[in-house]
Amino acid sequence: MDRVDVAIVGAGPVGAALAALLVPAGLSVRVLEARAAPSRDARTLALSQASRDCLGQAGGWPGAGVTAITDIHVSQKGGPGRTLITAADQGLAALGYTVAYASLEEALGRRLAQLGAAVSWGAACAEIDLDVEGAKLRLAGGGALEARLLVLADGGANARRIPGLAYAEKDYGQVAVTGPVRTDRPHRGRAYERFTPEGPVALLPVDDRYALVWTATPAKAERLLAMDEGAFLAGLQAHFGDRAGRFVASGPLAAFPLRLRTINTTVALRTVIAGNAAQAMHPIAGQGLNIGLRDAAALAAILSAEPGVDPGSPAVLEAYRASRRRDAGRGVAFTDFLVGAFMDARRLPTWGRGAALTMLDLLPPARRWLAGRMIHGAPTP
Numbered sequence: 001m002d003r004v005d006v007a008i009v010g011a012g013p014v015g016a017a018l019a020a021l022l023v024p025a026g027l028s029v030r031v032l033e034a035r036a037a038p039s040r041d042a043r044t045l046a047l048s049q050a051s052r053d054c055l056g057q058a059g060g061w062p063g064a065g066v067t068a069i070t071d072i073h074v075s076q077k078g079g080p081g082r083t084l085i086t087a088a089d090q091g092l093a094a095l096g097y098t099v100a101y102a103s104l105e106e107a108l109g110r111r112l113a114q115l116g117a118a119v120s121w122g123a124a125c126a127e128i129d130l131d132v133e134g135a136k137l138r139l140a141g142g143g144a145l146e147a148r149l150l151v152l153a154d155g156g157a158n159a160r161r162i163p164g165l166a167y168a169e170k171d172y173g174q175v176a177v178t179g180p181v182r183t184d185r186p187h188r189g190r191a192y193e194r195f196t197p198e199g200p201v202a203l204l205p206v207d208d209r210y211a212l213v214w215t216a217t218p219a220k221a222e223r224l225l226a227m228d229e230g231a232f233l234a235g236l237q238a239h240f241g242d243r244a245g246r247f248v249a250s251g252p253l254a255a256f257p258l259r260l261r262t263i264n265t266t267v268a269l270r271t272v273i274a275g276n277a278a279q280a281m282h283p284i285a286g287q288g289l290n291i292g293l294r295d296a297a298a299l300a301a302i303l304s305a306e307p308g309v310d311p312g313s314p315a316v317l318e319a320y321r322a323s324r325r326r327d328a329g330r331g332v333a334f335t336d337f338l339v340g341a342f343m344d345a346r347r348l349p350t351w352g353r354g355a356a357l358t359m360l361d362l363l364p365p366a367r368r369w370l371a372g373r374m375i376h377g378a379p380t381p
């Protein structure tokens, strides 16, 4: 049976970035991916400067197809208050960047090939056997692998196989309808986040257009997906208003059901859980992958700090758990709070939301604090 230092299950952005950080640190790494080939997922991701730094360090930052977000306009439908968070306020060139999931996948895949750690495609992990010495994995198509450390970066597919690991789930009863849209005005790097009683609508600047994330009930999402372009654009205009201009074109749409899922602990015997496998959240605040990349960066920092350390030792696992608990927990709580506060009038009435947005607008330090948290996460205690 092949034996490596670290087996990473899942070649999504978190698993691939982690591998690209670990190989240069001298660890032998295998990345197992269930898909037969890269996903070419059409979703657009908003990534923070910290994520850009992490991917840059991993050598997986896409050279092209990246758009800078210079400000974010936040407002609510049917109520007062709005705020503008700007990069200039933060003393930064950009608040973040938009990148296609598929471009990220490609850039990281190229980097792993350069490092001689190419992804094993069509290698679904089907069985996990853990003991104090290491993790033994059986693959669906035959074959096996042994590792001193197992990292589950598989979006949540395998954790339930491990004794002691369990998920808590909350279904928001919402679906994100996503796709490209164009307006009759250039975006000039501005992103929009508009809270509505149905759920948030976001427009992210991408090249010369926007990526739309429209959250709706499952029934409404089905109707949106079935509409012709004219009806869809008219519906979007009525829902979003005219702050970004007139909607003139839309592209193919996709739908993602939205739920919050968190794991009870991010470590188990010889195992680390990272990225969406540890916390999968509503895309309202664009935090999911940003937090997942901080998981990858934290584990890589721990393993790189002590060359030769047993990567699955209890000390490493505990250091990882402790370093991620606060940041990931707060990211999840913040995102869940936003979903509740801006959708549920019993938790925060419309005037209260308006006041909060106005306060944010009037208080630059509060805006800086919020933007800082969204860019870097909560500080490690």
Ligand SMILES: Cc1cc2nc3c(=O)[nH]c(=O)nc-3n(C[C@H](O)[C@H](O)[C@H](O)COP(=O)(O)OP(=O)(O)OC[C@H]3O[C@@H](n4cnc5c(N)ncnc54)[C@H](O)[C@@H]3O)c2cc1C
Binding pocket: 009, 010, 011, 012, 013, 014, 015, 032, 033, 034, 035, 043, 044, 045, 046, 047, 123, 124, 125, 126, 153, 154, 155, 157, 158, 176, 178, 213, 256, 274, 275, 276, 277, 283, 285, 286, 287, 288, 289, 290, 291, 292
């Ligand atoms: C509509 C939408 C918009 C979003 N926008 C943002 C945003 O703006 N900013 C942001 O930070 N985040 C955003 N997110 C969240 C972001 O997409 C996720 O946090 C991110 O994709 C998680 O990466 P990951 O590598 O942990 O998991 P995934 O991307 O889910 O990858 C997991 C991989 O594991 C593989 N796998 C599964 N089972 C097995 C198995 N048994 N064996 C081997 N491989 C397996 C899968 O095939 C997959 O390739 C958004 C999400 C959605 C749905």
